[in-house]
Amino acid sequence: RTRIFSGVQPTGHLTLGNYLGAMRRWAEVDQHRAEALFCVVDLHALTVEHDPARVRRLSRQAATLLLASGLDPELCTVFVQSQVDEHLRLSYLMECTASDGEMRRMIQYKEKAAREQARGGSVRLSLLTYPALMAADILAYGTDEVPVGEDQAQHVELTRDLAVRFNQRYGATFVVPRTVTPPVAARVKNLQDPTSKMGKSQDRTAGVVYLLDEPEAVRKKVTRAVTDSEPDVSYEPERRPGVANLLEVLAACAGGDPERLAAGYDSCGALKKDVAEAVVEMLRPVQERHAELAAEPGLVDAVLLAGAERARGLARPRVDAAFEAVGLLPGR
């Protein structure tokens, strides 16, 4: 069976971008067609300045939202990265496989390092080595496919390079994974800055729709979305990024094709109204289920521990084999 791995970082509240770019497909398609593992990658959240209590709270919330979005522990494995030591063990071997130069070329590193500096903080070494840990996350499980939004594609490319290099140096150990990006909403943009992605740890929160936003907050954010001064509606992503973003969100929520949807509107106001309602309706069942699960934290914790146990069993033989392949003594 095809094996799938993907994850979310507890670096902020999960967004519409996370949902449309990744989570929805994990629940609707991926968990049914493959042996799938979905992970709250909490170690990655330590690569930027963080508050321990907040990371803990966000990790639990992210896991709860994964389950609320429809991931079924009977069908797939949902777990938290730090509860499975194999990720850290393999990460070190990936650091020994990657070069300093290829880490520094990562767009996300450049962007986040600049952001940390602009906020007056220092850049953590782990922000640079982040892709090594991400490669370990993926390769530990013999992953065939990594369903992610476009923003993560470069990291998965690097993971492929590292797998190939490791296999060439030390013998066939890892499966070389493929990136899979969704056909629509691969990159949902910030409503206030439609040339940059909607991200959960960004400062421009007025343009970010969070999965747990109240309907009124969603409506307000969509109504205030930046478009342009043209009165009509057309799908031209390069020239009219704000309008295109709204059409893509509508297409992703309610179905259809952005270009064809555009023909049905003669003003941005009408488009925004429909986008807001489509988002509110899509989020409603997720929020209801989240409320039910959040009332039973013990249940979520038990699901996560069982998931970690299963994940460990899957990862350990391959990570042990990698340790031996590079010349470390057996015996763990």
Ligand code: AQP
């Ligand atoms: N805007 C987006 N559009 C489409 N897909 C997206 N993803 C994230 N943002 C968008 C996808 O969601 C999955 C989880 O990714 P993550 O936790 O690494 O995403 P993030 O929200 O981008 O988190 P960060 O690193 O905290 O981002 P910033 O700093 O930009 O706010 C992935 O599959 C991702 O592709």
